[in-house]
Amino acid sequence: MKKLLALSAALAASAISMSANAQRDYISVVGSSTVYPFSTVVAERFGKSTKFATPKVESTGSGGGLKLFCSGVGSATPDITNASRAIKSSEINLCAKNGVKDIIEITVGYDGIVLANTTAAKQISLTRREIFLALGKNIPNPDGSETLVDNPYKMWNEINPTLPATKIEVLGPPPTSGTRDAFAELALEGGCKAFPFIKAIKKQDKKKYKAICHGVREDGAYVEAGENDNLIVQKLVANPSALGVFGYSFLEQNSDKVQGSIIDGKLPTFDAIAEGDYPVSRSLYFYVKKAHIGVIPGIEEYLAEFTSEKAMGEYGYLAEKGMIPMTDEERTKVLSTVKNLTTLAKK
Amino acid sequence: MTNSKATNSKTSTEATTMTTTNLTTREKVELSLARRRAAETRFRLYGMVSVFFGMLCLVVLFTDIASKGTSVFKQTSLTTEITLDSGYLGINKDSSIEDIRFANFEGLIKRHFAKSVKPKGRKAKRELFKLISPGAAWQLQELVLANPTAIDSTVTIELLMDDDVDQWFKHDFGNDVVDNGRLSEQQLAWLMTWIEEGQLDSHFNTLFFTNGDSREPELAGIHGAIKGTLLTLMVTLILSFPIGVAAAIYLEEFAPRNRITEIVEININNLAAVPSIIFGLLGMAIFINIFGVARSTPLLGGLVLTLMTLPTIIISARAAIKAVPPSIREAAYGLGASKNQVVFHHVLPLAMPGMLTGTILGMAQALGETAPLLMIGMVAFVVDVPGFINDPSTVLPVQIFLWSDSPERAFLERTSGAILVLLSFLVVMNTTAVILRRRLERRW
DSSP, X not given: OHHHHHHHHHHHHHHXXXXXXXXXXXXXXEEOTTTHHHHHHHHHHHHHHSSSOOOEEEOOOHXXXXXXXXXXXXTTSOSEXXXXXXXXXXXXXXXXXXXXXOEEEEEEEEEEEEEEEETTSOOOEEOHHHHHHXXXXXXXXXXXXXXXXXXXXXXXXXXXXXXXXXXXXXXXOOTTSHXXXXXXXXXXXXXXXXXXXXHHHXXXXXXXXXXXXXXXXXXXXXXXXXXXXXXXXXXXXXXXXXXXXXXXXXXXXXXXXXXXXXXTTBOOOHHHHHTTOSSSEEEEEEEEEGGGBTTBTTHHHHHHHHTSHHHHSTTSHHHHTTOBXXXXXHHHHHHHHHHHTOOOOOO | OHHHHHHHHHHHHHHHHXXXXXXXXXXXXXXXXXXXXXXXXXXXXXXHHHHHHHHHHHHHHHHHHHHHHGGGGEEEEEEEEEEOOHHHHTOOTTOOHHHHHHSOHHHHHHHHHHHHHOOOHHHHHHHHHHTBOTHHHHHHHHHHHHOGGGTTSEEEEEEEBOHHHHHIIIIIXXXXXXXXXXXXXXXXXXXXXXXXXXXXXXEEOOHHHHOOOOSSGGXXXXXXXXXXXXXXXXXXHHHHHHHHHHHHHIIIIISXXXXXXXXXXXXXXXXXXXXXXXXXXXXXXXXXXXTOOOTTOHHHHHHHHHHHHHHHHHHHHHHHHHTSOHHHHHHHHHTTOOHHHIIIIIIHHHHHHHHHHHHHHHHHHHHTOOHHHXXXXXXXXXXXXXXXXXXXXXXXXXXXXXXXXXSSTTHHHHHHHHHHHHHHHHHHHHHHHHHHHHHHOOOO
């Protein structure tokens, strides 16, 4: 017994010291769950076609990833973080405080956020204004006066008589999700801005403006269906009158089960998002710690793989996974960033 | 008002007492007999209903998972003959491993199918190439890496098909469905010719058990996750069993009964009820930030799970020690054994079965845990199968979680398949615990 105890203590101590001192020989990637499906594909191909170990990719969310990324330099911290939004100046400052001075920003492509229903039901055409009226927590009074009331709408045709006479029921991600942030910013705020008196609030009170435009109703019309988009798709099939909010890649993978709704006259198609016509789309990024290049093996080669024609290009394998590629012009810019390892200027 | 009500009820109680006191004891018992029997029958009924409900839930869950998951054990592939053209690949049998890794096997496969199927136009070509899994190129690559002399020969190989084809062949083919998934008419026509020629067929899916994670469903396997789980549990067992048993022996046999040991006892019981995510946070704060243990490794996962299983093991070990009758201790003392000898020669061997049972149950609990691992980076995409406890890895429940969140539909069956494997692990562990208890437990 005593021997066993001593043995296990020794083993634990040696293992801890061993792993603490060891230099990492694989790339560590953290960050957004939206970019995760794309960066994992690149990581896997990179691992299979080069002599380097396959990078480890963690899905921590954009904010969580940047926090880890900015926690310092050294093999205990990640080399790359994915983000479904641009880095904030507060995060750049946090990085700088912890010694992460040189950050390389690489734009990956675009992602569309779709509203979809089952193919068994009729396709719906909405404007962003109608989406805001259907899902906003406080909306302009339906009688036309410039006041805000709790959202009174129960049926779609109360908002616009041409819409179907079904209950407003939208399944979407919870507030912790980047998809929800982007949906609020692009779709709800887009519709919210259409009311001049709300837009006027922005100048006086930015916080109040954000609360109005990003607030989602909590009376059951918007159902928080968890972060699992597959689950939302399954629920949509079971409930023909419901709409769901998720990323374009899920629509693409399930195009035989669900259809994207038309927003502002545009269908969420590959081309419409790539051209920037579809209103609810955002850029995806990843950030690289320059201090780690040359220290952790393979970072430059990973960047080369990610930005190569066969990955990021118009017909690349990332496009097949549902990412919307950039135009050639934008891609050239990204390529030069990778080539020169241009770091982010301080904002 | 209240007063009058009180008097009213008082008189009525008196009235009932009056009537009952007039009866004999036997009559009273007989009167209440029917009521008591009815209560018992009702209670039995409630019990049976709740057991039945629980079983029903279990059956529904299992059949749902099994019906979704069993198809994972089949994988569709296309048997074909392909020439490993050294001129096209730019390698020969003396090439270095790096050159072979870099060679364009994907192009070779595309050229092969473009020649044999002859699709018309760029769009048709793209549709054709989509039918073949990207893993097919890696199959050829592995074949050449294992046997470089195969270059320039013609090999017969079962090329992996894409997940869409796989799903269609396993679920929709021959079922007369109108809905053909994500496949086009042209793609279906090609597939039908292959099926008629007997090239396209499904085989037992060994890749599911030999591969690590992958973003291509047809390539994704659970080997990496199982290995990670075993390594993590090994660390947990090596650390928590000796520590837990030692703590239990000390607390039960040696520690004086005072305030401090009482506080320790209460805290151990409290720890057993702490939500596991808190152990994850603790692990992150201590092991990562102070000791600098690498993220996402089985070592770190094992350390965190040790914290979590320790209370379970200590509590069950103490119960096992308590169950050893005092007569055995007294007999040993009577023969002149020292305290240490009594504990290690007599009490511990008798308490061991109980301790082992508790440990196995604690391990089973650790096996199913994901929440604490979220905090320490084990929720990660790891392709390479971990070799030892300091390689990045993931564990089975986390793998299930990651797959359930993937957009490709074929991951649905992978998820269910992995759940089946996890459940069988749990069943094996719990059965071992039961058998151990039956076999070794002594009754006094």
